[in-house]
Structures are given as structure tokens and as C-alpha cells.
Amino acid sequence: MxxxxxxxxxxxxxxxxxxxxxxxxxxxxxxxxxxxxxxxxxxxxxxxxxxxxxxxxxxxxxxxxxxxxxxxxxxxxxxxxxxxxxxxxxxxxxxxxxxxxxxxxxxxxxxxxSPLQATQVMVRGAVGSGYGWGYTLFYATNFIFTGLAVAVAFHAKMFNIGGEGQAAIGGLGVAIVCLSVPWPHWSLALLAATLGAAAFGAAWAAIPAYLQAKRGSHIVITTIMFNFIASALLVYLLVNVFRVPGSMAPETARFAEPTHLPSAYDIAPWLGFRRSTPLNVSFLVAIAACVGVWLLIWKSRLGYEIRAFGHSQTGAVYAGIHPVRIIMLAMLISGGLSGMMALNAVMGEAERLVLDPVQGAGFVGIAVALMGRSHPVGVFLAALLFGMLYQGGAELEFEMPAISREMLLVIQALVILFTGALDNxxxxxxxxxxxxxxxxx
Amino acid sequence: MTETASADVPYAIELMGISKAFGPVQANKDISLQVSKGTIHGIVGENGAGKSTLMSILYGFYKADAGDIYINGQLTHIPDSQAAIRAGIGMVHQHFKLVENFTVVENVILGAEDGAMLKPSVAKARKLLKQLAEEYQLHVDPDSVIEELSVGHAQRVEILKQLYREADILILDEPTGVLTPSEANHFFRILDGLKAEGKTIVLITHKLREIMRVTDTVSVMRRGEMTDTVPTASTSPEELAEMMVGRKVLLRVDKQPAKSGKVVVDVRNLTVRDDQKVERLKDVSLSVRAGEILGIAGVAGNGQSELLKVLGGMIPATSGTIEMNGAAIDLTGKRSDGQSRRARGISHVPEDRQREGLIMPFMAWENMAFGYHNDPAYQLNRLLMDNNALKRITADKMQSYDVRPPDPMLAAKNFSGGNQQKLVVAREIERNPDLLLVGQPTRGVDIGAIEFIHKQIIALRDQGKAILLVSVELDEIFGLSDRIAVMFDGRIMGERLPDETDERELGLLMAGVSEEKGAA
Known part of the structure; x- marks a missing residue:
């Protein structure tokens, strides 16, 4: 040494x-x-x-x-x-x-x-018990994926606000993988579903990326439009293609037993998680994704090119870095990470594909990436904070009836406002x- | 210096003990300066010596940490540029602050309109412009749009703008950087006229010749301090350079005659159209031999940048051929990028080091790989880069190229202009290229670093490498080149040997006057 x-x-x-x-x-x-x-x-x-x-x-x-x-x-x-x-x-x-x-x-x-009681309920609800941690980390898992997605795109100076749509289409990938093959074991299913989710999410990001790279259509406009298209596409597919015959619900069939991911309770019941906890092994995938993004951005040649391009496009051209290639790759990786969020929400929790599997996590990812300064460690911590906010908020709604669902949105919005928008x-x-x-x- | 220092005629500008710090950097240290009314006062100094900071304080962009400003003997508080304008101070920036798609008269009244309706202001401005034009030889068509004007004319608009605001004190920051020699001469005549009318002018420049030509008194700044103020008549460029750097400097480049060998790069009938289908290069042919420096002279924006960029693989060519060591190189498509050019032995010190040559937030070691990041020597394995090796390599290069501070972990933006350029030069020369493209190697670089960079370029030439140098500084072209080509409007106007031509002849070529017309 x-x-x-x-x-x-x-x-x-x-x-x-x-x-x-x-x-x-x-x-x-x-x-x-x-x-x-x-x-x-x-x-x-x-x-x-x-x-x-x-x-x-x-x-x-x-x-x-x-x-x-x-x-x-x-x-x-x-x-x-x-x-x-x-x-x-x-x-x-x-x-x-x-x-x-x-x-x-x-x-x-x-x-x-009482603000004091409200704060206490939120903190206790989020991190005061194994039950609370189960939900907090479950939400955090979603936000890690979408936050990393936004962060990777940020490094290439692309503002990917299509996490919502990419994650929904990623859910489609997960559903297809889980429903079409009789998987013998969850680990194989998880591996295949990860690839499926990433591929579908990336494919959904590929179109806006191509339009940006080749035609100069602004990525903010196209990705947000693609959120609506994804949502409509999902409705169509769930109603007309994937719906179980005879069922009234616009959702796919429940995935087969072997594809069910082990929950935190299955793995570590001694940590106080309940049987019903939605936290599952995809949390570990999210941590692996943090490490992967860190290696990609700061240690790899592609990350070097992405960061160089993000800081100076003319500089990138001078160095022989192809703008089209970087925009495409950064957005594909970003879309893939967004798509992987569906592992947690679709495969881990719902165990079937429902309408709106993303629940706003794509947008929270923007705040998470901003607050985490596009660094995987920062994204992880910010995702954890937002997980607490979501779970604590749910507890608050339950325990203090005067604080309504809309009130919670206000609280979450305030945190996003101060940590993201009012950063300077x-x-x-x-x-x-x-x-x-x-x-x- | 005229003896107006007596009590009854106050100085136009008097600064007393001005200090300003940016974080740990003391940009101005206890600076005092007196400028008499109706004189031209020059301020010279290396980059980062604090000239611009001092003028920005005078113009209200920055607030001084300590010190007082007296304008015409009155203690004046200048919190913002509005206050500066009220005090009669006008500033012309190095980069013009004009609205490109507005007319001259619209630009002149911008920010000084009299009311909600434009018409009365425009009429008033038109009348005043006519009057000013006659008074100071500042003729510009009030109705032409800025983007159609030449740089020289745009600069006149900037001055008119200040005069319209009744400025008595004009601060000019590097005003001649973009002018041809003849435009610069006209510009100096304008300054003489303004002086004769009693205006006070502060001229910031790094061109010592201009200081000698036009100023009455000159101040030298070094490391945030004002080291000396002397009457121009009693000093010389050599003395000023020594005061700026703090040691003796060689203003002339010391070099042996070239021993040129075979042709390394041969450009034939090269034409480049930009995205708007405008021809930027028109049928350009030239060649550079091993062991010689071909200098391209010309006013900025006449195709030199495009020539460098085509050779460096930054833009595609429309037609023509380029042969490198006898084999053609691709001018369009996948194999025409910067990576392919580097593989063919072409290194490139780009004109704009801050936007092209370096990634400013990247650390020095990251920048050392810039453009060569695919080099196997920099890879740990197939996926990851060998960052530790890069840091070691960078530390060595910083040592041998005297980059200060020699810290590979410092971000490029935290180096001075000269040291940034040394980083780029170190990176490009150390690749041992067959052809080195060099654009404006010493723009915004302090005199000490200029000397060093020039020596490196000559040394590379003496190793038998071909060098294509583009510079808007005629002194640099004369000092380094073994042959000089002049570009105007995308064409090569002619080639000269440095010993057989002079500044006047090159100046005419740069202005587009070809030999036949020049003789007529």
C-alpha cells in the first residue's frame, strides 16, 4: 500500500x-x-x-x-x-x-x-418497525431503478422524463417472460425477467432517443408523450390481449408459483419483516444496479464518453465520440433501468401485470436523481428518503384522518420542491x- | 503623461486601494490607479493578472471587497452597470453584446429607450447616430442588421452604443482581437478622435504593439497587483513584457531554418459546405512537408477553423481529397471521425481549448486520455479503463510540460489558460504525430507559457514532423512559420515566405485584396 x-x-x-x-x-x-x-x-x-x-x-x-x-x-x-x-x-x-x-x-x-405528532407518525411508520421498513425499502427499490435511469441520462445531458412509460412497458416485458415459459425456479425467471424488463424499457426509450439523435426532436417532449402512449398501449393490451377470459379485471393472469420472488420475510424473517411484506429480492438487484451504474459511469470507457459528451458536445466531436451513438446508448441504458423497476412492482409485488404498475415512480425518479446528484450513492440515499416519505405518508393517512391523500401529495411535493427544484x-x-x-x- | 494631476483638474478615474477576492484567489490586491481626463490609458498583464476583474469592478459587475472609486473627483458608488452608465462609464466587451437580428439603431437604443413606444427613440437615435458618425468617423448604416455587418463595423456599433449613452469614459476589453491590421488601424484613428474630443479611454490588451501605438500611459498588472504605471513614451515592449512576467522574456522565437522532407499531408481542391449550404472552404489546395511549419494567416472566420476541423475529423468535407503520407483519408462517413484521424497520425490542438480540447469539469488525468481513451495502454480490461495508470502518466507529462500545479486530480477549469493549453499540447505532442494541427495555440495564454508552447512546436518540427498552424496573431505566424498561406473568405489568397513578405502585404491579402488588384 x-x-x-x-x-x-x-x-x-x-x-x-x-x-x-x-x-x-x-x-x-x-x-x-x-x-x-x-x-x-x-x-x-x-x-x-x-x-x-x-x-x-x-x-x-x-x-x-x-x-x-x-x-x-x-x-x-x-x-x-x-x-x-x-x-x-x-x-x-x-x-x-x-x-x-x-x-x-x-x-x-x-x-x-400537530406537526410534531405528524412527524413522529411518519418517522415511526417508515422506519419504526420491520413492517415499516418492508414497505419503505420496497418503495425505495422502485425509486432506485427510476432514479438511476434518470441519472444515467443526465450524465449525457439527456432529460429522460419517460421513466413512467418505460417502466410500464418494462412490466409488459416481465409479464411476457413470466407467462410464456414454465420456469423451474425463481432465480432463472428473475434473470430472464430482468433481461425482458430491460429490453422492453430500452426499446421504449429507443424511439425518442433515435428521434433526438437523428432528427433533433427534443427528448423531454417525446419521452413525456411516450408516457401517454405507453399507458394507452397497456390498457389496450390488458383489455384485449392479456385479460383472462371471463374476468372483468384489466390485468394478466397471476404468474405461476415458481416465478414468485422470495420476499424479505422468506429470506430473513429474523429481521422482523411480516409475511405480507412486499420487499423482495429485487432490492438486491437494485443495489447491484447501483454498483453497475457506478462502474459504468466512472470506470468504463463508455461512461467516460457519456460524461464527456454530456459536458461538451463539440468536445466530444473533437475527440471522435459519436453523438448519435452516445445518445442512443445512454438512453437505452436509461430506459433499461426504468424497465427494471417492473421487476419489483410487477414480478415481486403484484405477481401479475395490472393497469398503471408504475404509480408515479418514474416521476419520483427525477427528484431522486436531482437530489442524489446523479451519483449512485446519492440516488440510493435519496430513494431511501422518498421510500420513507411514501411509507410514512401512508401511515399518516391511516393514523391521522384529518390528513388526506391530497395532503400527502402536498407534503411529498414540498420535499421534491425543496430538494430538487429549489436546490440553488x-x-x-x-x-x-x-x-x-x-x-x- | 499630461500634467493634469494638479488639484483643480480631477482625474477622470481614480481608484484607491481596490481589493477583490474570489474564494481563496485574491484577484485584485490594493490597486490604486489614476487616469487623467482626455487620455488613453493601457492596462497590460498576463491572463489572470486581474485586469478584467478590475474593469468589471469599475463597470459594476463585481463589488470590490475594499477600496473607493472616484469619477471626475467625485466618490462614486457603483453597485451595478446601470450606476456605471449614469456615472458616464461605457464598456465594450471582447465578445460583442449585440442582438444579431436587430438593426444598428435598434441595438443602440436597446436598454435606453425613452418610453413605451419605440418610434420617438428611434428617430432621436437616428439623428444622433448621424451626428456621432461625422464627429468620430464612426460610419455605419443605421438600418443594416448586425449579422450582415463585418466585425469591424459591429465594433463601431458597440462604441456608438456607449456614446449614445453619453459615456465619457470608455473601457475597451481586447478590442482588436477580431480585426484585420487595417481595420485595427482605422480603429486606432477612431480612438485618437475620441481622445481629441476629451473622452477618456481605458484599453485592456495583451498586444504590446498596440499599447505602444495608441496609449499615453500604461499600467502593468501581475498576480492581482498593479506593479507599475509608466508613460508609454518612456518604455518599450521588451520592458513591458518583463514587467508582466517578472523575468526576461524572448519575444522573438529562436529557430533554425527548416530542413523540410517529403510531403506529409496533401490537400487538393477541398470544399466544405456547412449545414446551411454556405461554402466555408472553396477549392483549397495546400501541402505540408515533414519538418516544416505552414502558417495559415487570416482574420477569424475566413475558413481556417473549417480547414482544421476537416483535417481533424470534426466536420465532413463536401468535395476534394486529402492524402496523408501518400494515402487518401476518408472525408465523409464513419472513418472520417477524430478517432480515425488520430489512428492515421494526425494530432490536433484545437482552436477552442475550453469547448473542444478539454472537458472543463474533468480532472487533468481524465483530460489526458481525451480523444485517446480507446488506447490499449489506458485500459484495465475489456470494460474498464485503467485510471491509476492514467493518473501516473498524467503526472509525468505534467512534470515534463511544466503544468502548474502538477496535480492530476485538479479539474481542468481550475488551471489558468496557459496551463490548460500546456495540458492539451502535452497530450497531443506526446502522441508523436506525423502531422500536428495547431489552432490559436496561444490565445488567452500568458507570455511565459507562449514562449514554452512555441518552443515545443519548434522542437516537434525539428524532429521532422509536419505542422499546420492557424493563428490570427500575425506575430505568431511570422515567428513560427516556414511558409505562410493567407486565407480569406474560404480561399487561399496566396502563399509567401516569411522573409519575403511583410505585415502590409499579408494585411492586404487578409482583407481579400488579391495581388493583381493590390498592384493596381
Whole structure:
């Protein structure tokens, strides 16, 4: 091991130790604060039909703000003194999320509910039990695939917002593979279905990619149009071709028993997953896909060409990189990854192809890729966050009836807004602040 | 320098202790400068010396961290360019900021309209333009559209725009970069006229000859500091260059006569039409021998870029042939790309290193493979690149080409212009090509690096390689070339030997005046 490598390792380990220390500080401080505010508001918690006194709501808001400031503050100190290159990767998204939580709290206050309780229900619902984790990771699996898909296209400066359609058509591929061959074992079926899903998703992305590469039709317009075409195509096929004769439901027959993927309960019941958990082995495929995309983008020649093309098209031409080839390959890989999302949703969970198997995951993938800065590790973490948001949201809807389905959409939209669209609003002030601090130091 | 420093006539511009930092980089350090009214003041300095930052502070693009600005003796606060315009300051940028499909008069009033309706402003502007044109020899047809004007005329529009806004102080950033020698001469006459009318002019340029020709006083900047201000009459280009770099610099290139060998590349009747079917190259024929440098002179945009791009495999040719070492190379189709050209022994230092030669966010080691990323030496196995080997190779090349800082992990955008160019030159020359295409090798490169890059090019020639050099800097063409071809409007106007021609003759050819007409 060289001197430099040893130094890097030592630095990495110290940084990790500091990170754990910081996490511990934040964790215990938050617990202490939470206990305090709970004790304060407990006597005034209203029963059915009553409402919160204003001071209690404001106390909760203040608590959330203080908790955010504390977390961000500890993170800032850590980033400033130990890991300055993590500023964009850790501090900026954390600040965005904190802002989203505070604005969400205001919204929840406005409908007369307790932001603190809502937050607690969401967190507990998402990560408080094996049951919650089962769903959180199931959603995260979907978002990893669609997030990676958007990220790969981003590297080639292509904005693929057709994840929704590509994943739906990927589901078609999965259904055809699963229904047409009597598979002896799920592992073989999974392998074939992966290829089928990727091939179908890629094929669906190929047409907009070709139109962009050869005719200059803007990929944003064509991919979004192809979402509608995919949806209509799926309706037609499910009603007219794949429907089980005599059935009223527009869906395929249930896949045969041997194609059913082992669920988290089958694999690791000791982790507390329930029998009904939708989390299945395709989560492992998603992690493998993260590693694969990392190797592709940063280690392979094709990834080198994709990134070069994404940064400078004229530069790519100078280097002898063919724009048409890169656009096609990047979009095929992107479409393939989107399609693979169907492994989880169609093969893993529903075990048949239904109408709208994607459920918006294609669009969430855009936010995931933005927040994850198109890096597989970032995509994984962002997907996890959105998985929590989805599962926590479902719990919230169940436990606090005042918070409706639409309300949940608002909350999710706020997170997407702050982490994705308003990225620069947070990033630039933080950059300026750091510059000023550095100068002062 | 005229002695207007007495208390009763204030300086047109007086900067006191201006400082500005971008992050850890101190772009301007405690700069003080006085420019007397009615004079032309030159500012020279290497790239990144802080000239542009200083002028951007004066024009309100940046806010200084410290220091005061006095305009005509008044302490003036300039938070934005609107305030600068109110203070009577106008700026003409290196890259024109004109709306291409607007007419001259529309461009002039843009942003200075008097009301919601255009008509009265246009009428007023038309009258004023006529008056200004006569006063300063700034003749332009007010109704012609910008994209139909020559660069020289477009520049006049930029100046008219400032005069229309009643600017008394004009800041000109590298104004002659795109002009022919004769256009530049006319431009200097305009500047003399403006000076005579009492306007104050600040001229930023790296061309020391222009400083000597037109300015009254000159300031030298180095590493964010203003090292010296001297009357132009009492200095020389050599002295200025030394002040800019901080050591003695060879302005002339030192080289032996060429020992040219066989023809390496032979271009015959090459014609190129662009996407709009406009002919960019018209029936161009030329050849370069081993061990010689053919310099292509010409004003930017007369087909030199297309010539380089066809040879480098960036654009297809419409007709004609190119033979490389006696065998034809493909001019269209799959085998006409940059990869195929490199395989045939053609290396290419492109004109625009920031958009073509380098990927700016890529690290130095990633850029070292750019264009050669399929080289087996850079591969770990069939799928993955050998990034560690690349980093080692890059570190070696950075050492031998004196790239500073020699850190392969630094992104290209964080190097200075000169060091970026050294990266490109190192990459291309180290491939040991038979033919090296070089476009504007020293554009935006500091004097120290220019000297180094010129030496490398001469050294490659002396190894018996063919070199095709395209440059808009006549000094560079004269200094490096063994033969000079002049391009105008996509044609080769003529070929000369550097010893048998002069700047005047080349200038005429560059302006499209052919021999017969020139003699008449």
C-alpha cells in the first residue's frame, strides 16, 4: 500500500469516526428535546373534535426549527472542519429537507393538526418497525431503478422524463417472460425477467432517443408523450390481449408459483419483516444496479464518453465520440433501468401485470436523481428518503384522518420542491457562507 | 503623461486601494490607479493578472471587497452597470453584446429607450447616430442588421452604443482581437478622435504593439497587483513584457531554418459546405512537408477553423481529397471521425481549448486520455479503463510540460489558460504525430507559457514532423512559420515566405485584396 493510499484510508476512517460522533450528538440532543416538548404539550393534547391551543402548536414549530438548526449546525461544523468536499453531498440536501419539514409543519398547523405528532407518525411508520421498513425499502427499490435511469441520462445531458412509460412497458416485458415459459425456479425467471424488463424499457426509450439523435426532436417532449402512449398501449393490451377470459379485471393472469420472488420475510424473517411484506429480492438487484451504474459511469470507457459528451458536445466531436451513438446508448441504458423497476412492482409485488404498475415512480425518479446528484450513492440515499416519505405518508393517512391523500401529495411535493427544484436557493447561500467563514479563518 | 494631476483638474478615474477576492484567489490586491481626463490609458498583464476583474469592478459587475472609486473627483458608488452608465462609464466587451437580428439603431437604443413606444427613440437615435458618425468617423448604416455587418463595423456599433449613452469614459476589453491590421488601424484613428474630443479611454490588451501605438500611459498588472504605471513614451515592449512576467522574456522565437522532407499531408481542391449550404472552404489546395511549419494567416472566420476541423475529423468535407503520407483519408462517413484521424497520425490542438480540447469539469488525468481513451495502454480490461495508470502518466507529462500545479486530480477549469493549453499540447505532442494541427495555440495564454508552447512546436518540427498552424496573431505566424498561406473568405489568397513578405502585404491579402488588384 502506498503512502498516499494509507493517508487516504486514515483520513477516511477518522472522518467516519467524526461522522458517527456527530450523529450520536444529534441523536441524543434530539431525544432530549423531543422528550421536553412532549412533556410540555402532553397535558393540552386535544381529544376528538377539540383543537390544539395555538401556543402548543407554536411550541412544536419552534421545536422543529430548533431541531433543524441543531442538526444543520452540527453537520456544518463537521463539513467545515473535516470533510469540505461533502458540502454539496450532505449539508445541502440536509438543509433542503429541514426547510421542507418546516414548511410542511406550517401546512399541518394550518389544518389544525400537530406537526410534531405528524412527524413522529411518519418517522415511526417508515422506519419504526420491520413492517415499516418492508414497505419503505420496497418503495425505495422502485425509486432506485427510476432514479438511476434518470441519472444515467443526465450524465449525457439527456432529460429522460419517460421513466413512467418505460417502466410500464418494462412490466409488459416481465409479464411476457413470466407467462410464456414454465420456469423451474425463481432465480432463472428473475434473470430472464430482468433481461425482458430491460429490453422492453430500452426499446421504449429507443424511439425518442433515435428521434433526438437523428432528427433533433427534443427528448423531454417525446419521452413525456411516450408516457401517454405507453399507458394507452397497456390498457389496450390488458383489455384485449392479456385479460383472462371471463374476468372483468384489466390485468394478466397471476404468474405461476415458481416465478414468485422470495420476499424479505422468506429470506430473513429474523429481521422482523411480516409475511405480507412486499420487499423482495429485487432490492438486491437494485443495489447491484447501483454498483453497475457506478462502474459504468466512472470506470468504463463508455461512461467516460457519456460524461464527456454530456459536458461538451463539440468536445466530444473533437475527440471522435459519436453523438448519435452516445445518445442512443445512454438512453437505452436509461430506459433499461426504468424497465427494471417492473421487476419489483410487477414480478415481486403484484405477481401479475395490472393497469398503471408504475404509480408515479418514474416521476419520483427525477427528484431522486436531482437530489442524489446523479451519483449512485446519492440516488440510493435519496430513494431511501422518498421510500420513507411514501411509507410514512401512508401511515399518516391511516393514523391521522384529518390528513388526506391530497395532503400527502402536498407534503411529498414540498420535499421534491425543496430538494430538487429549489436546490440553488439553498446551495448558493451555503457556498457564500462557507467562503466568508474560510476567509475569516 | 499630461500634467493634469494638479488639484483643480480631477482625474477622470481614480481608484484607491481596490481589493477583490474570489474564494481563496485574491484577484485584485490594493490597486490604486489614476487616469487623467482626455487620455488613453493601457492596462497590460498576463491572463489572470486581474485586469478584467478590475474593469468589471469599475463597470459594476463585481463589488470590490475594499477600496473607493472616484469619477471626475467625485466618490462614486457603483453597485451595478446601470450606476456605471449614469456615472458616464461605457464598456465594450471582447465578445460583442449585440442582438444579431436587430438593426444598428435598434441595438443602440436597446436598454435606453425613452418610453413605451419605440418610434420617438428611434428617430432621436437616428439623428444622433448621424451626428456621432461625422464627429468620430464612426460610419455605419443605421438600418443594416448586425449579422450582415463585418466585425469591424459591429465594433463601431458597440462604441456608438456607449456614446449614445453619453459615456465619457470608455473601457475597451481586447478590442482588436477580431480585426484585420487595417481595420485595427482605422480603429486606432477612431480612438485618437475620441481622445481629441476629451473622452477618456481605458484599453485592456495583451498586444504590446498596440499599447505602444495608441496609449499615453500604461499600467502593468501581475498576480492581482498593479506593479507599475509608466508613460508609454518612456518604455518599450521588451520592458513591458518583463514587467508582466517578472523575468526576461524572448519575444522573438529562436529557430533554425527548416530542413523540410517529403510531403506529409496533401490537400487538393477541398470544399466544405456547412449545414446551411454556405461554402466555408472553396477549392483549397495546400501541402505540408515533414519538418516544416505552414502558417495559415487570416482574420477569424475566413475558413481556417473549417480547414482544421476537416483535417481533424470534426466536420465532413463536401468535395476534394486529402492524402496523408501518400494515402487518401476518408472525408465523409464513419472513418472520417477524430478517432480515425488520430489512428492515421494526425494530432490536433484545437482552436477552442475550453469547448473542444478539454472537458472543463474533468480532472487533468481524465483530460489526458481525451480523444485517446480507446488506447490499449489506458485500459484495465475489456470494460474498464485503467485510471491509476492514467493518473501516473498524467503526472509525468505534467512534470515534463511544466503544468502548474502538477496535480492530476485538479479539474481542468481550475488551471489558468496557459496551463490548460500546456495540458492539451502535452497530450497531443506526446502522441508523436506525423502531422500536428495547431489552432490559436496561444490565445488567452500568458507570455511565459507562449514562449514554452512555441518552443515545443519548434522542437516537434525539428524532429521532422509536419505542422499546420492557424493563428490570427500575425506575430505568431511570422515567428513560427516556414511558409505562410493567407486565407480569406474560404480561399487561399496566396502563399509567401516569411522573409519575403511583410505585415502590409499579408494585411492586404487578409482583407481579400488579391495581388493583381493590390498592384493596381
Amino acid at each position: 502506498s503512502e498516499a493510499a494509507r493517508n487516504r484510508l486514515t483520513k477516511g476512517l477518522t472522518d467516519l469516526a467524526f461522522l458517527i460522533l456527530a450523529a450520536a450528538i444529534v441523536y441524543f440532543a434530539l431525544r432530549w428535546m423531543t422528550a421536553g416538548v412532549e412533556a410540555m404539550i402532553d397535558p393540552v393534547t386535544p381529544g376528538r373534535g377539540e383543537s390544539w391551543p395555538l401556543w402548543a402548536q407554536i411550541a412544536q414549530l419552534v421545536y422543529l426549527v430548533l431541531a433543524s438548526v441543531l442538526t444543520i449546525g452540527v453537520l456544518s461544523v463537521l463539513v467545515f472542519f473535516r470533510v469540505p468536499n461533502m458540502r454539496d453531498a450532505i449539508l445541502v440536501p440536509a438543509t433542503s429537507i429541514a426547510l421542507a419539514i418546516i414548511v410542511t409543519a406550517l401546512v399541518i398547523m394550518a389544518i389544525g393538526e 436557493m439553498v446551495r448558493e447561500p451555503i457556498e457564500r457562507l462557507f467562503l466568508r467563514l474560510r476567509k475569516g479563518a
